[in-house]
Amino acid sequence: LGKPVDWLAVYGPRARPADLPPYAFQRRPYWLDTTTAAGGPAAEDTAPQWSGDPLDLVLDLTVEILGRAPGADLDLDATFTDLGLDSRMAVALRTSVARATGRVLPTTLLFDHPTPAALIEALRSDDTKGHEFR
Structure with missing residues (x-):
């Protein structure tokens, strides 16, 4: 409607502008910085401690990232x-x-592991080899 948007009200205090590549055809990868503007921990740093069982880890993290109630069925x-x-x-x-x-x-x-069951099995069998994420 042509009115200014209060982005702070929409996204909260962690919102900040991000520089994107100026041209879509530049074909260079771009990753958003996951640290907060104040230098605090990112949201992913709040992940539950791993007990050694990938079942609980994958379920808990997936539910959290989807914004569902803890313990929700998947x-x-x-x-x-x-x-x-x-x-x-x-x-x-x-x-x-x-x-x-x-x-x-x-x-x-x-x-490579498109379902929670496949990801859990891959973590159990240590079949997660690949290139380091940078």
Whole structure:
């Protein structure tokens, strides 16, 4: 309607502008900085401590990232996309799993293991080898 938007009211105090590549055809990757403007921890740093069981870890983190109530049921055989994860959420889940487990995980983790069941099995069998995320 042509009125200015109060982005602070929309996104809260952690909102800040991000510089994007000026041209869509530049074909260079761009990753948002996950630290806060004040230098505090990112949201992914609040991931639950890993007990060693990937089942609990994957379920708890997926539920948290989806914004559902703790302990909410998830269909382990549904794809992450069908559960409601978008690409930004998938990156957040991958990053949270990597931090919680202390493993270097590929950026394609959820593409290679597209369901919670597949991801849990991969973490159990340590079938998560890949290129380091930078």
